[in-house]
Amino acid sequence: MSVGSAMVVSIQSLHPVSLCSLSKATERPVPKLLNPFFLSQSSPLHHSLTSTSASHVSTLGPTRGRAISMSLQMEEAATELEPELDIPSVVEITIPPESLAGFEADYERVSATWPADLATTVDDAKIEQFVSSAHALARRWLPQEVVSRLEAFIFDPNEPAALVIRGLPIDKELPPTGLDCHVKKSGSCVSETWLVGIGRIVGQVFTLKYLRGSRTGMGLLVRELYTTPDKVESISAEGSRQLLDMHVDFFQVGPELFPNVIGFMGIRGDRNKEGKTLLTENRKLYRMLDPADIELLRTEKITWGGAVFSFSAHVIEGSESNPRFNIFEENLPGVGGFENVVKGSPEAVAAYKRVKAIAATIVEGVWLGTGDVLLLNQKKASHGRSPYAAKYDGYDRWLQRTYINTGGFWQAGIVQWPSRTVPYP
Numbered sequence: 396m397s398v399g400s401a402m403v404v405s406i407q408s409l410h411p412v413s414l415c416s417l418s419k420a421t422e423r424p425v426p427k428l429l430n431p432f433f434l435s436q437s438s439p440l441h442h443s444l445t446s447t448s449a450s451h452v453s454t455l456g457p458t459r460g461r462a463i464s465m466s467l468q469m470e471e472a473a474t475e476l477e478p479e480l481d482i483p484s485v486v487e488i489t490i491p492p493e494s495l496a497g498f499e500a501d502y503e504r505v506s507a508t509w510p511a512d513l514a515t516t517v518d519d520a521k522i523e524q525f526v527s528s529a530h531a532l533a534r535r536w537l538p539q540e541v542v543s544r545l546e547a548f549i550f551d552p553n554e555p556a557a558l559v560i561r562g563l564p565i566d567k568e569l570p571p572t573g574l575d576c577h578v579k580k581s582g583s584c585v586s587e588t589w590l591v592g593i594g595r596i597v598g599q600v601f602t603l604k605y606l607r608g609s610r611t612g613m614g615l616l617v618r619e620l621y622t623t624p625d626k627v628e629s630i631s632a633e634g635s636r637q638l639l640d641m642h643v644d645f646f647q648v649g650p651e652l653f654p655n656v657i658g659f660m661g662i663r664g665d666r667n668k669e670g671k672t673l674l675t676e677n678r679k680l681y682r683m684l685d686p687a688d689i690e691l692l693r694t695e696k697i698t699w700g701g702a703v704f705s706f707s708a709h710v711i712e713g714s715e716s717n718p719r720f721n722i723f724e725e726n727l728p729g730v731g732g733f734e735n736v737v738k739g740s741p742e743a744v745a746a747y748k749r750v751k752a753i754a755a756t757i758v759e760g761v762w763l764g765t766g767d768v769l770l771l772n773q774k775k776a777s778h779g780r781s782p783y784a785a786k787y788d789g790y791d792r793w794l795q796r797t798y799i800n801t802g803g804f805w806q807a808g809i810v811q812w813p814s815r816t817v818p819y820p
């Protein structure tokens with residue numbers, strides 16, 4: 396692939412994150428300012444906003460129609476925009492520490508009731524107790540404006556593809572990044588509480604049986620993403636030096652099991668800020684495609700087939716205004732590479748190849764530091780990871796991940812409540 400870190404658009408460098416003036420609605424009166432929080436947005440819209448002479452940047456919904464509050468100057472800036480620039484790919488919210496001043500004591504009180512083996516248990520009842528109380532903690536301590544935004548994220552088509560919440564306090568003592576780090580961290584589950592609690596506000600957190608293994612804890616709900624020396628060249632979440640190209644996780648599993656949203660929690664950011672989660676927003680990609688390729692990939696399926704797997708899908712689905720893409724990373728370990736795995740008519744395969752190549756040219760990068768959460772809507776964006784230089788000294792990049800959808804697997808009888816582990820494969 397032709398994409399490297401140099402092509403990654405850094406949201407941080409283009410759009411400095413503004414400090415918020417968020418208030419915890421339950422404890423403090425809101426907003427001294429008309430706008431309850433500042434956002435950093437990865438779009439020209441943000442340039443327009445920040446370039447005004449307003450003394451503060453207003454909270455802005457992702458579309459003109461959804462502006463939560465907007466000064467007159469903002470309104471003027473927004474009306475000058477072309478429609479296609481309306482919705483940013485990423486909206487960032489920074490939580491000020493003072494609004495979470497009592498969180499730690501509340502967490503200690505609640506977590507004292509959790510089972511001692513929470514990090515490693517696969518007992519559904521124990522996991523549900525954790526999910527329920529993490530949900531309550533997150534709702535109690537996040538500002539109401541943020542809770543409302545999270546509740547809209549999966550359901551409102553005008554919400555952005557990605558939401559970043561920065562500044563959450565996590566575990567004070569962290570073990571070195573590396574094997575079994577989550578087990579070594581057990582007894583203190585603050586990051587998992589935020590990740591699962593926020594995920595539960597967005598929808599239903601769940602996992603696939605496929606993900607069982609040593610890097611998964613909390614009843615498989617939380618997956619640890621970090622690199623190890625033996626995987627340095629691996630094209631996967633476990634590698635570091637190679638690009639993990641744009642893809643959509645588990646699009647092949649069907650609607651009830653599809654991870655609609657991926658939640659990432661930053662435990663340690665890459666110290667050089669090279670290791671980022673990449674995303675390509677679907678509407679931006681769609682607009683760059685040849686209409687003939689769109690037509691072909693909406694009507695002809697691609698089959699991905701290897702020695703132990705085979706599945707087919709239309710590469711492009713969804714509406715014109717909210718198109719969906721089914722993009723696979725054919726270079727994952729054991730998959731076999733594009734030429735060996737992708738099957739279909741020569742025209743459709745060539746069109747799919749063009750989609751992947753174009754997707755790689757419009758990536759945006761999100762660096763996650765300690766206590767930063769990224770929610771990524773897989774119906775609105777594909778994702779990947781930029782290459783970075785790991786040192787394997789215990790201080791490399793470490794993220795946690797969970798999957799979120801609306802719990803259709805229970806209604807479909809695929810698993811019984813309260814199990815959150817669905818049978819794939």
Ligand SMILES: [Fe+2]
Nearest residue numbers: 642643644778
């Ligand atoms: Fe992925």
